[in-house]
Amino acid sequence: MFVIVGCNSNEKRIISSGEIIDSTYYSRELDWNIEIPEEYTVDTYEKLEKSTDLRDEIFKTPDGFKNVPTDLNLITFRKGQDNFFSSSVTSMNNTNLTFPDLQEAIVKSIDRTYSSLENTQHTLQTSEMKIGNLVFNKIQIEVRNASTGELIINQDLYNTLIDNKVFSASINYNSDQEKEVMERAFFKSVESKITLGNNI
Numbered sequence: 001m002f003v004i005v006g007c008n009s010n011e012k013r014i015i016s017s018g019e020i021i022d023s024t025y026y027s028r029e030l031d032w033n034i035e036i037p038e039e040y041t042v043d044t045y046e047k048l049e050k051s052t053d054l055r056d057e058i059f060k061t062p063d064g065f066k067n068v069p070t071d072l073n074l075i076t077f078r079k080g081q082d083n084f085f086s087s088s089v090t091s092m093n094n095t096n097l098t099f100p101d102l103q104e105a106i107v108k109s110i111d112r113t114y115s116s117l118e119n120t121q122h123t124l125q126t127s128e129m130k131i132g133n134l135v136f137n138k139i140q141i142e143v144r145n146a147s148t149g150e151l152i153i154n155q156d157l158y159n160t161l162i163d164n165k166v167f168s169a170s171i172n173y174n175s176d177q178e179k180e181v182m183e184r185a186f187f188k189s190v191e192s193k194i195t196l197g198n199n200i
Helices: 046-059 099-115 176-191
Strands: 012-015 018-021 022-028 033-034 069-081 081-090 120-131 134-145 151-162 165-173
Touching: 022 069, 022 176, 033 176, 081 176, 099 134, 099 151, 120 151, 120 176, 151 176, 165 176
Parallel strands: none
Antiparallel strands: 012 018, 018 022, 022 033, 069 081, 081 165, 120 134, 134 151, 151 165
16 A cells, blocks of 8 residues: 655655665566655555546547556655656557557547636647657646636656556646756656667
8 A cells, every 4th residue: 555655764665566665666567766856755545546536537538449548556756736746557458549549549638638627728749759768759738827827737748658568657847946856857767777678
């Protein structure tokens, strides 16, 4: 079971998708680990369940996509309410979706979800980005208050395919400084793991 933890303890913690040793998370699903930045805490199991429930709700609307695969949450850590990093792995087995199909479904679902929010406006951009040996599909979302123009949240989503599994990471922020902290941790975690393979 997940517990909220700080990142400065030297003890070993077993969590549902891996373990945390000396402020570093080690995944059981992938040969991947990431260092949890100072002053960040790991989310509880209950918070991760709510996130999964929201994703399931998003994909209930008809887009012609069936058998959307289920995410396994890996690790989510945050500093405050709005600045957090989350990651997941999704098996593409037992689904009729290809990786491009899934990316298209994600983009449509995100756009639809934010379009339904009252008094907000959002922008969405897609691109590709190489990190280490891997090429990620990147989705950038900016959400603002439609009346005042005030920034509500930024999201940078990264998805790539490894051994028929979609490895995903999300950086959510309203502070450029915290964005840089999470980006450094994520980029370093991918660049240092050449055994994740090459999907070019």
